[in-house]
Amino acid sequence: MFDDFVRFVRELYSTSDFIxxxxxxxxxxxxxxxxxxxxxxxxxxxxxxxxEFEQKIADFTGAKYAIxxxxxxxxxxxxxxxxxxxxxxxxxxxxxxxxxxxNAIRYCGAxxxxxxxxxxxxxxxxxxxxxxxxxxxxxxDDGLCWNKKSGRIIRACVPMHTFGFPARLTELNNIxxxxxxxxxxxxxxxxxxxxxxxxxxxIGLVSALSFNGNKIITTGxxxxxxxxxxxxxxxARHITTTAKLSHPWFYEHDETAFNYxxxxxxxxxxxxxxxxxxxxxxxxxxxxxxxxxxxxGHGVDFTKEPPGARANYWLNVLITKDKGQRDAMLEFTNANxxxxxxxxxPMHKLIMNxxxxxxxxxxxxxxxxxxxxxxxxxxLNAG
Ligand SMILES: Cc1ncc(COP(=O)(O)O)c(C=O)c1O
Numbered sequence: 495m496f497d498d499f500v501r502f503v504r505e506l507y508s509t510s511d512f513i514x515x516x517x518x519x520x521x522x523x524x525x526x527x528x529x530x531x532x533x534x535x536x537x538x539x540x541x542x543x544x545x546e547f548e549q550k551i552a553d554f555t556g557a558k559y560a561i562x563x564x565x566x567x568x569x570x571x572x573x574x575x576x577x578x579x580x581x582x583x584x585x586x587x588x589x590x591x592x593x594x595x596x597n598a599i600r601y602c603g604a605x606x607x608x609x610x611x612x613x614x615x616x617x618x619x620x621x622x623x624x625x626x627x628x629x630x631x632x633x634x635d636d637g638l639c640w641n642k643k644s645g646r647i648i649r650a651c652v653p654m655h656t657f658g659f660p661a662r663l664t665e666l667n668n669i670x671x672x673x674x675x676x677x678x679x680x681x682x683x684x685x686x687x688x689x690x691x692x693x694x695x696x697i698g699l700v701s702a703l704s705f706n707g708n709k710i711i712t713t714g715x716x717x718x719x720x721x722x723x724x725x726x727x728x729x730a731r732h733i734t735t736t737a738k739l740s741h742p743w744f745y746e747h748d749e750t751a752f753n754y755x756x757x758x759x760x761x762x763x764x765x766x767x768x769x770x771x772x773x774x775x776x777x778x779x780x781x782x783x784x785x786x787x788x789x790x791g792h793g794v795d796f797t798k799e800p801p802g803a804r805a806n807y808w809l810n811v812l813i814t815k816d817k818g819q820r821d822a823m824l825e826f827t828n829a830n831x832x833x834x835x836x837x838x839x840p841m842h843k844l845i846m847n848x849x850x851x852x853x854x855x856x857x858x859x860x861x862x863x864x865x866x867x868x869x870x871x872x873x874l875n876a877g
Pocket of ligand 1: 567595716
């Protein structure tokens, strides 16, 4: 099977060279917009491309406000702060995620709490969240959700749309509303993915996107905060630009804040990339169909978008039979120039998270032992 798989991926990408997991393509106006930026001398965080990129992302996602940041981690950090996360709080998230989700929670001085994911959506499981809260949480007279056992406030819940597959947002949002917990979406991987017709990042109070070089579109490094809440949007803009008060020449700042704004140079790349985004999504969805068809012919499962979800198929997911087959596949494909990767080591297993509160994590463990990401770049000139 591994041999056949390598042959199939080589045919898909029409190359005998090394095949990465995800490569960027700069096939539009990238060079022209970068040169414009250099000619204008506005290469840093003020400039027309920053405003244009924000507007284009807002239009694309349907979010009322989009605020560009230096990377997705910074976007998530600010999103959590603006959702009210404070030192000593608990923030519920999934253990099957990239470290940046936990890092952003830790930057706020809060503690991650891990619940399980769905096997089908790969995202935070509403059942696991509901069971955890029913068993551990209570809404008190102060209107806040308290963890009865740890004595901490559960301030936010951060589902992550794993590899571009949307988590079950409506169900998660209903549970969070019942417990007065703010929903903050880590939509770093899911630009272009929808759940029940809504763009991921649109349901949460505030959400974060990433434009890292491995994402569906890239600004080199970059991120975006999305929200429909005007006060949050204004505050996000303020604290990502050192909380400087507007004045023609005086430097006055009204809180300790961050230098998190996206440079114009990176935004120029983003404006060009978003022009290609609809084609990239269509193309990647075709790649996913080709993997699924190959899988059906070879008795191999690939994760498909569940009902109600429309995935951007950022990274395709092959589910091996067990850990032994996963490891053999990783060995064979990487030795043969086809890049594959396992899921991230689950967060609850990392040394700094071993004391964290967690629910049963059966699906997380099951997926970690079996899941393999396979090359998923756009195929140029694909049918
Ligand atoms: C799930 C997730 N969250 C957050 C991030 C952070 O984004 P960045 O690398 O732009 O800081 C990434 C991507 O790198 C990610 O995959």
